Amino acid sequence: MISPEHVRLMARYNRWQNRSLYTAAATLDEAGRRADRGAFFGSIDATLGHLLWGDRIWMSRLAGTEPPKETSIAQSTKEGGDWDGLCLARAALDAAILTWADTLTEAEIAADLHWFSGALQRDMITPRWICITHMFNHQTHHRGQVHAMLTAAGARPEDTDIPFMPEDV
Numbered sequence: 001m002i003s004p005e006h007v008r009l010m011a012r013y014n015r016w017q018n019r020s021l022y023t024a025a026a027t028l029d030e031a032g033r034r035a036d037r038g039a040f041f042g043s044i045d046a047t048l049g050h051l052l053w054g055d056r057i058w059m060s061r062l063a064g065t066e067p068p069k070e071t072s073i074a075q076s077t078k079e080g081g082d083w084d085g086l087c088l089a090r091a092a093l094d095a096a097i098l099t100w101a102d103t104l105t106e107a108e109i110a111a112d113l114h115w116f117s118g119a120l121q122r123d124m125i126t127p128r129w130i131c132i133t134h135m136f137n138h139q140t141h142h143r144g145q146v147h148a149m150l151t152a153a154g155a156r157p158e159d160t161d162i163p164f165m166p167e168d169v
Contacts, residue, residue, distance in 0.1 A: 001129045004104050010136040011101035013162055015094040016169040017143050020158035021048070022087055024150045030083065037149040041142075044149050046077035048086060051142045053079035055093055058135040061115045062128065063100040073119065 025033055025044055036042040041050050053068045053076035060067035070079050080086030113128045147157050 001127075002109060002133060004101075004106060004109065007104050007109065007132060008098075008101045009162070011094075011097045012169045013165055014097060014136065014139055016158075016165050017139075017160060018090055018094055019169075020160075021143060021146050021150065022090060024155040024157040025146070026087075027155050028150075028153055032153055033083065035153075037152065039145045039149055041077050041145075044146055044153075045083070045086070047142055047146050047149070048090070049079045050076040051139060051146075052086065052090055052093065053077075054138050054142070055097065055135065058131065058138075059093065059096060059100065061113060062131060062135070063096070065096055065100075071118070 025048070028044070033045045034043050037044065039047055041047040050073075053070055053073075056066070056068035056079065059065040068076070068079050070076050080089040109129045109132065111128050112125050113131050115124050115126070115131075116122070117124050144160075147160065150157050
């Protein structure tokens with residue numbers, strides 16, 4: 001099982017990496033961010049939209065926050081709207097993830113999570129620590145795709161190694 005300290009570390013890492021990717025993506029024009037680059041969701045913008053959607057759905061289950069506006073994985077790439085909306089929504093959600101992580105207890109992490117899976121169309125009961133681990137793993141997976149697309153487009157995101165994370169993140 002994971003600890004509250006681990007969740008807080010991953011929440012800080014999430015914010016650091018998102019800031020890095022969004023800063024690098026902002027150096028590209030809209031066409032550069034929306035170009036199909038062969039990733040699962042196609043473009044940088046679409047992948048960032050899906051990532052916002054995924055975090056919103058998991059945080060709605062884990063912390064009771066507002067669920068995503070889009071209701072399906074197929075529409076998830078539109079989450080956040082235009083570039084400015086996506087940037088604002090990402091920053092707000094990262095702050096919410098940090099606040100949630102700062103208050104999380106071992107008992108909450110160890111408890112079961114009862115939730116409905118839209119992908120499987122059924123009710124689920126899963127240990128919360130597994131769902132929390134999945135949320136952070138999902139972030140890392142798709143951020144890796146965005147990092148690769150940005151690098152191929154000539155943008156330069158920061159390192160991704162946790163030991164190199166600045167202390168003030």
